[in-house]
Amino acid sequence: MTSEHDITLARTTDALAIAELSRDAIEYGLTWRWTVRRVMRCIHDADTNVVVMRRGGTGVPAFAIMQYGEQEAHVSLLAVHPGHRRQGLASALLTWLEATARVAGCTAIHLEVRITNPGAMAFYRRHGFGETGVSVGYYEGVEDAVRMVKPLSVSADAA
Structure with missing residues (x-):
């Protein structure tokens, strides 16, 4: 990670770029649900972190x-533009999210991955996530999701 990469909370001006990257990198083949409006709501939600790598x-x-939530966090989306993959950006974002969840007192992070995305499942396994089951038809009834979780130890800062 070099100084040219910064993780920051998203600004409202980032909502379009986030929504478009979600549509193109995550929601391909599905209805576009993470629209600019929905991303904006998340940016303004006190119980949600929307972070960007710059x-x-x-x-x-x-x-x-x-x-x-009270004791657990849920990664709704994590995406890297195809032209920037394999540079450690996703790992850096996930590390930031985990540290933040620990400080918030969360004991676990949950997420879902498209069953047709073995690369993402392998990425999360490398970062300590384990599979907990399959949600049949999770994605609009047309694709299953693999549920994954990573137990966390709470940071001394949060205690």
């Missing part, structure tokens, strides 16, 4: 959205 202060080559 390169040289401009552009959004990667982003993540994570929602917080």
Whole structure:
């Protein structure tokens, strides 16, 4: 990770780039649900972190959205633009999300992955996530999701 990569909370001006990357990299073949309006709601939601990876202060080559409950967090989306993959951006975002969840007192992070995306499942396994089951028809009734979870130890800062 070099200094040219910065993880920051998303601004409202990032909503279009986030929504488009979600549509193209995550929601392909499905109805576009993570629209600009929905991303904007998440940006303004106190129980949600929308974070972006910036390169040289401009552009959004990667982003993540994570929602917080009382004791658990849920990664709703994590995407890297195809031209920026294999550069550690997703790992950096996931590390940031995990650290933030620990500080928030969360004991686990949950997520779902399209069953047809073995690369994403392998990525999350490398980061300590385990499979907990399959949600049949999770994606609009046309595709199953693999549910994954990573137990967290709570940071001393949160105690």
